[in-house]
Amino acid sequence: MLNNVFDLDIRLIRVFLTVVDAHGVSAAQSKLNVGQSTISAQLSALETRLGYRLCERGRAGFRLTAKGEKFADSARRMIEALTEFGMEARNLDKKLVGRLSIGLIGHTPTHQNTRLSEVIRRFRQRDEAVRLDIVVRTPSELEEMLINGSIQVAIGYFWRRVTALQYTQLMLERQVAYCAPPHPLFYKEEEIEPEEAAGYAWAWRDYPVPPGHVPIHRRNIMAMTGNMEAMSILILSGQHLGYLPEEMGREHVARGAMKALNRTELSYEVGISVVTNRANANEPIVAAFLEDLKSVQL
Secondary structure, three states, rough: OOOOOHHHHHHHHHHHHHHHHHOOOHHHHHHHOOOHHHHHHHHHHHHHHHHHHHHHEEOOOOOOHHHHHHHHHHHHHHHHHHHHHHHHHHHHOOOOOEEEEEEEEOOHHHHHHHHHHHHHHHOOOEHHHHHHEEEEEEEHHHHHHHHHHHHHHEEOOOOOOOOOOOEEEEEEEEEEEEEEOOHHHOOOOOOOOOHOOOOOOEEEOOOOOOEEEEOOOOEEEEEEEOOOOHHHHHHHHOOEEEEEEHHHHHHHHHHHOOOOOOOOEEEEEEEEEEEOOOOOOHHHHHHHHHHHHHHOOO
C-alpha cells in the first residue's frame, strides 16, 4: 500500500496520467519518449505500490478500472497542488502568488475580448506570480465550476441567479435576428415585420432568454443550441431564422452571407456579468483581478 509518497511515486503517477490522457500505452510512447514495455513496467510498479489495478491494457485496448478513474482524479489534484506549491515556494517575495482560473462563454464580442486583454495586462503589472487558466464553457457549466471551485471568476450571460454566487453586470449585449440565403426573407428589401418572421422556422437558444423579444410559437422552433457558432451554422443553412450577438452577425452581413431582419423590432439585450463565488470573492488574487476589471470596465 502507498503509505508515503516519494519522488519515484510522483514520477510513476505522471506516467500514469500521461497514459490516461493519451488513451493508451502505445499513444503515450511519443509523449514520454520511452518504449511500450518500459511504460507497462512503470504502470505495474505503480499498481504494486498501490495494491490494486489501475487499468486494463492489452490487445483488448486501454480501459481504466473503477479505482483507476478515482485515482486519476485524485492524482490530478495532487499534481496541481504540487505545481502551485512550487510556484509559491519560488515566489515568496511576491504579494500575489497562486492560480486564477477564469471561465468565459464562447463567441463574446471582439471589443469585450480586447478589454479583457487589457484587464490581464494591468493584472500582470502587479507584484504577482499567478498562473492564469482560461476555459470556455456554457453558462450553466461555468456556474457549476464556480460552485465546486474549479474556477474563481466567470464572465458571460447568466439567466438565473444562484444564491452562492455573486453577479455584477458589466455591459449590455444586443442580440439581433438574422436570416441567410436561400431563405425567402433574405431577398426582401424592406424590414421584416415581427408577425411575418414569427411564422417561419427558427433556431432558438436552449436556455431562457430575457423577456422583450417577439414570442415564437413552440411549433416553429425547429432547432436549438446554446453555442453561437452552432447558431450561425443553423442560420447560414437558410432554413432557420435566429438571434446572434450583433457584432457577430455584423461580420456575416458584411460579406453578404446574412441579413438582419429588423434591428429595431427583432432584437433584444442581454446583460454580460462577472460572477464569483461569494465564499472566495475577497481572496487577494480574485479581489485584485476584479479591481482591474472594474477599472477597465468591459
